[in-house]
Amino acid sequence: MQLNYPKLFQTQAYINGVFVDGDSGTFEVTNPYDGSVIAEVADCTPQQAEQAIQAAAEGFKVWSKYTAGKRSRILRKWYELQLEHADDLARLLTTEQGKPVAEAKGEIRYGASFVEWFAEEAKRIYGDTIPGHASDKRIVTIKQPIGVVAAITPWNFPSAMITRKVAPALASGCTVVIKPAELTPLSALALAQLAQEAGFPAGVLNIVTSNNAPEIGSVMTESKIVRKLSFTGSTKIGKLLMRQCADTVKRLSLELGGNAPFIVFDDADLEEAVSGAVAAKYRNAGQTCICANRIFVQSGIYDAFTEKFAAAVQKQKVGNGLDEGVVVGPMVEEKAVQFVEEVVADAKNKGGKVLTGGQRHGASEGLVYEPTVIIDARVEMSVFSEEIFGPIAPVFKFETEEDVIALANDTNYGLASYFYGRDYARIWRVAEALEYGMVGINTGMISTAVAPFGGIKESGFGREGSKYGIDDYVEIKYLCWGGVK
Ligand code: SIN
Numbered sequence: 001m002q003l004n005y006p007k008l009f010q011t012q013a014y015i016n017g018v019f020v021d022g023d024s025g026t027f028e029v030t031n032p033y034d035g036s037v038i039a040e041v042a043d044c045t046p047q048q049a050e051q052a053i054q055a056a057a058e059g060f061k062v063w064s065k066y067t068a069g070k071r072s073r074i075l076r077k078w079y080e081l082q083l084e085h086a087d088d089l090a091r092l093l094t095t096e097q098g099k100p101v102a103e104a105k106g107e108i109r110y111g112a113s114f115v116e117w118f119a120e121e122a123k124r125i126y127g128d129t130i131p132g133h134a135s136d137k138r139i140v141t142i143k144q145p146i147g148v149v150a151a152i153t154p155w156n157f158p159s160a161m162i163t164r165k166v167a168p169a170l171a172s173g174c175t176v177v178i179k180p181a182e183l184t185p186l187s188a189l190a191l192a193q194l195a196q197e198a199g200f201p202a203g204v205l206n207i208v209t210s211n212n213a214p215e216i217g218s219v220m221t222e223s224k225i226v227r228k229l230s231f232t233g234s235t236k237i238g239k240l241l242m243r244q245c246a247d248t249v250k251r252l253s254l255e256l257g258g259n260a261p262f263i264v265f266d267d268a269d270l271e272e273a274v275s276g277a278v279a280a281k282y283r284n285a286g287q288t289c290i291c292a293n294r295i296f297v298q299s300g301i302y303d304a305f306t307e308k309f310a311a312a313v314q315k316q317k318v319g320n321g322l323d324e325g326v327v328v329g330p331m332v333e334e335k336a337v338q339f340v341e342e343v344v345a346d347a348k349n350k351g352g353k354v355l356t357g358g359q360r361h362g363a364s365e366g367l368v369y370e371p372t373v374i375i376d377a378r379v380e381m382s383v384f385s386e387e388i389f390g391p392i393a394p395v396f397k398f399e400t401e402e403d404v405i406a407l408a409n410d411t412n413y414g415l416a417s418y419f420y421g422r423d424y425a426r427i428w429r430v431a432e433a434l435e436y437g438m439v440g441i442n443t444g445m446i447s448t449a450v451a452p453f454g455g456i457k458e459s460g461f462g463r464e465g466s467k468y469g470i471d472d473y474v475e476i477k478y479l480c481w482g483g484v485k
Pocket of ligand 1: 156157232255287288289290447453
């Protein structure tokens, strides 16, 4: 792969400050666009995961004693290096994950922004003084780093989901062991290279690459040294990890699946709603946990919306993410495309009409699925209840505010939701009624380091980003002084 800075192409795991081979050999990483092998990456054993955890425990003794200012400066340097190498990091990301390179560059900037944000927050981890409950008592609270943190990160944001977890952990004085998704380990290893250059001491950040996620996951969850697990991925795996963490009573942050409603009321600005829906649905070929999954449009505006929406969707250039102007790249793997084919077939069988898309893009582009709009969607279809995770937009018609709130909340998930409308009283009512951790109001783009990202119900718990993001990595300790006479 052609990179301006070839050192970013790392294929060894990163344990205790050095790049090392995997004791189980290597596994292949492929380009989802054409299936070509782009790297052979270290396949680590469970014993190597243990070593990484030990290294993190040793690293904690050093890192947690650094002043907040010193940690902040190293984090800042890591952030600057990510921006300096954004072009290379984006190219690497597109090659292993498929998203168009402009979007990949957006992810690199987005990911780096968490490091910048938490480099600043490192200096603001304040405690409280509390009026004592007796005249001779004084009470203060202090916040301390939890300890060694394990992070299991997904393939859909191979860079940003690492920085979003690792930056607040490191800012608060924790150390980390990361297991990146086996489909996309190269972005993680490039971040490790830059972390080494930024000056993190050995053991503070470790990356255990492996083709056997359950094996490494078990080491992490069973370890008594690991005090916290942060996971982004499916609700099914999140529940499993939660059960596995019960025996050691670990702190958990779980950012799990979603089934985002995107509601368009009759009084919405039509053009804005269409462009918001395109952005919320087709980003990353529909493969984000916060992608609009079910689009609900009020009857008075349904025909106008679907016509304009399908026209806008059709205009998107699809193909190889490395090609100029492409906005929808390949899906990540064959089974993801097959799942999308199943939900589209189910929708068609139950009366849905495909306005645009509905098939793979071309014989030579196996994993590229055309951005699809399905109208006359109904609740009996699997697109209503399943997280689609692909470029398929089912559009449902509704009559009243009450109806649509019931439909929107009729899911076990509760991550992101969106709506468009202008009536200010209704805006408040709907925002309060939606059972979701995040609500986009007249916008389809809600992700930012300055806001708390996270869900409720079976979408998980914990918040990433914002002033609240540190809370997931610190323990509050209270000190009670007696005998103050
Ligand atoms: C995700 O899909 O989990 C993250 C999406 C985002 O941060 O925008």
